[in-house]
Amino acid sequence: MKISKIINNNLVHFYDENNVDCIAMGRGLGFGKKIGDEFGAMMVEKVYRIEDPIRTKQFSTLVKDIPLAHLEVANMIIDYAKSSLNTKLSDNIYISLVDHIDFALERIEQGIPFENKLLYEIKHYYTSEYLVGLEALNIVERELKIKLPEDEAGYIAIHLVEAEVDCTKPNYVQDVMNIIQSVMNIIKYHFSLELNPDTLAYERLLVHLRYFAGRVINQEQASICDDKFVARMKNNFPEETECTEKIRKYLKQNYDYDVSDDELIYLSVHIHRVLMSHKK
Incomplete structure (x- = not known):
């Protein structure tokens, strides 16, 4: 696989066998590399194949400055959601949830929690997604030793619901x-x-x-x-x-x-x- 663009030390673009623009993630994958350099599959932790080129560009821009640990945790949550909900999630989940997880962790570190005024309704009407959100909090605490409040489980559930219906309409x-x-x-x-x-x-x-x-x-x-x-x-x-x-x-x-x-x-x-x- 050849690098077509370097995002940062851990993320690079490449074209797969079908000439689809993909993003590969791996520790040090882009470090010291230049366009055209080869990289092996053993170095790759995750490959993002986002069908919409606009979303691919949005994701590339988003993850450029996000800590790798935050991205890895978001991947774990998305993988868990896919297996638990047993439904297809829109590729937009890689943009919306990664952005939200990173922002939530940043807010907690700054001591700025957000109250989720819809938490009761989310628990009641979107129970399965809310339960995935609770497990997401466990994943964050296990991997990053950071405890997020229950309100965040509700926010994560919202992103999952929107990904289930592939809806980008606000609210x-x-x-x-x-x-x-x-x-x-x-x-x-x-x-x-x-x-x-x-x-x-x-x-x-x-x-x-x-x-x-x-x-x-x-x-x-x-x-x-x-x-x-x-x-x-x-x-x-x-x-x-x-x-x-x-x-x-x-x-x-x-x-x-x-x-x-x-x-x-x-x-x-x-x-x-x-x-x-x-x-x-």
């Missing part, structure tokens, strides 16, 4: 949580019911709302039911349908989103299951 996660909370409140007050988060029906509703809220924010529609099925389901679930009509009105007023009949039917089914779980 995406906060907007999703606001929609979920608002929909839950509409259901709660319509039926005068305290929702039980420990039931399977509630968990299924929450998962559905996460994806539904994403479609609202991205102004996307799901259309998978025929008219006869829609009419039959509305007839079977009249009270649930009345509740979802309130949800439709709320989303139109606040997000200028037209909820399709298909979406309302699936919401009605999930709401019905939640209601049935409370009767058991």
